[in-house]
Amino acid sequence: MTNLTHLTITEALDALNKKEFSAVEYTKAHIDAAAAAKDLNCYITETPDLALKQAAESDARRASGKAGLIDGVPVAVKDFFCTKGVRTTCASKILGNFVPEYESTVTANMFAQGAVMLGKTNADSYGMGSTTGSSAFGQTYNPWRKTNDPNTKLVPGGSSGGSSAAVAARIAPGALGPDTGGSIRQPAAMCGIAGIKPTYGRCSRYGIIAYASSLDQAGVFARTVEDCAVLLQSIAGHDPKDSTSADKPVPDFRAGIQGGNLKGLKVGIPREYRVEGMPKEIEDSWNKGAQWMKEQGAEIIDVSLPNVKYALPAYYILAPCEASSNLARYDGVRYGVRVEGKDLKETYELSRAQGFEPEVKRRIMIGTYALSAGYYDAYYVKAQKVRRLIRDDYLKALSTCDVLLTPITPSAAFPVGQNEDDPIKMYLEDIFTISLNLAGLPGMTVPTMLNADGLPLGLQIIGRPWDEQTVFRAARGLEIAADFRALPARVQTKMAA
Ligand code: GLN
DSSP states (O other): OOOGGGSOHHHHHHHHHTTSSOHHHHHHHHHHHHHTTGGGOOEEEEOHHHHHHHHHHHHHHHHTTOOOTTTTOEEEEETTBOBTTBOOOTTOGGGTTOOOSSOOHHHHHHHHTTOEEEEEEOOSGGGOOSSSOSOTTOOOOOSOOBTTBTTSOBOOOSSSHHHHHHHHTTSOSEEEEEESSSTTHHHHHHHTOEEEEOOTTSSOOTTBOOSSTTTOEEEEEESSHHHHHHHHHHHOSOOTTOTTSOOOOOOOTTTTOGGGOOTTOEEEEEGGGSOTTOOHHHHHHHHHHHHHHHHTTOEEEEEOOTTGGGHHHHHHHHHHHHHHHHGGGOSSSSSSOOOOOSSHHHHHHHHHHHHSOHHHHHHHHHHHHHHSTTTTIIIIIHHHHHHHHHHHHHHHHTTTOSEEEEESOSSSOOBTTTTTTOHHHHHHTTTTTHHHHHHTOOEEEEEEEEOTTSOEEEEEEEEOTTOHHHHHHHHHHHHHHHOOOOOOHHHHHHHHO
16 A cells, blocks of 8 residues: 555556545545645645545446446645635635636536545746746745755746656646646646647637637646556547637547557658757657657658747737737736725736736737738738648648657756746747647647656657547557656655655
8 A cells, every 4th residue: 555656546546446445545645745845835735635535436436337427536636726615816816815606617527426626736927938937926946956056946847846746756646737738748747748739729728818819729747558548538629618729539538549559550751840959868768759650560750840940939929919818807806916096007017017927028018019001911820821731731741641740848947036037038938739739639748767867858749639538548658668657756765754
């Protein structure tokens, strides 16, 4: 019964079914592990009482033969999903006191399958960032440290750094997050775990606090590809409450992933991802990934995405435009923080000035500017056209191969504070992730190796719209070949104890 927190979700489900331990014991192990890892600041709000209550209910369901798909599995939920009766802040001061009256569809789906909620995780405020440093609730730290510099604290990536650090630190076996421009895939890579953003429309956005509605999509974090498939299965599906969720059947995501055989699979290597100045360790890890997939039976082909180089500027027009519109609702009247002014206008101004974090204000200003009369056609409309060209490029490339293999981050996790003085440098962190959100495609991070500093690196598998099954199959093949088993030193020490 030791080390329950080291089991994968599928291993734990198996053991729960065999009554090797109860959901209450399994949950308690994670609550205790979280209590011992407070220094990482993964959670904004922990919900241990709720978790234990849900775990006891899960044990009762299992005893009566009515267990759901993930019954008794504790999950950490990014604080962007509205959870009825549990404070939901979006990591911003302006929603610091917001307790939703309703449940997001994704969390409701997960609960209907028996999930237990451990708490609400930290992130960059409104999802705007790549380090979890812009949160109103303090920085989250990566459980990994450089082997030769163990005292320097590193970022966990972002925006969902609380979710990724929690799963990597073994204080949650799985986690949820929306991904607008890479917020699942980039932090997963920096923390050495797996994560998938499915096709836009695969999951409901109802009850997810909006950043950029045409890009936001819910997805999952876990330590293995198969665990991601199970978790995604539990949240996906059509929702009449969200007109952008697709009325399509959800396939069995685990079908076809056994064994990791990639025979017959065509894997495209998009040459434009070989960006100027790419660090050698990233390029080497990418080449290695292609070689591994080949060894598993895949055929590797060269493909081209000529317009993908415009993804970063297009995203940093479109996402702020949508954000400026979505965030107009925070006016000190209907939600969250209110700072009384001498009249209504001043109340709006003071509430927004004091409630929003600096990066959120920057993006609202960029978006408002780009949408204003006179600039709308030059910026917003042009970026929308570029977005279409990028999607067309991907669909064309994916008509000649089944999936694409690319790097996921331009570097391993970096020290807290680095890049913070330069927003453009920070935006470059998203270079390999955001084009998928513009194109609406599924993308998955697979952890593959450690770099020379002992930090994890991952690779990205990109699939056709609605073809998460093939993404999972390809990712499983890569996972088997890479055989990544390294653990952060702090987790290793606990295991040995
Ligand atoms: N780094 C991206 C941004 O700042 C992350 C977006 C996201 O997926 N929330 O916009």
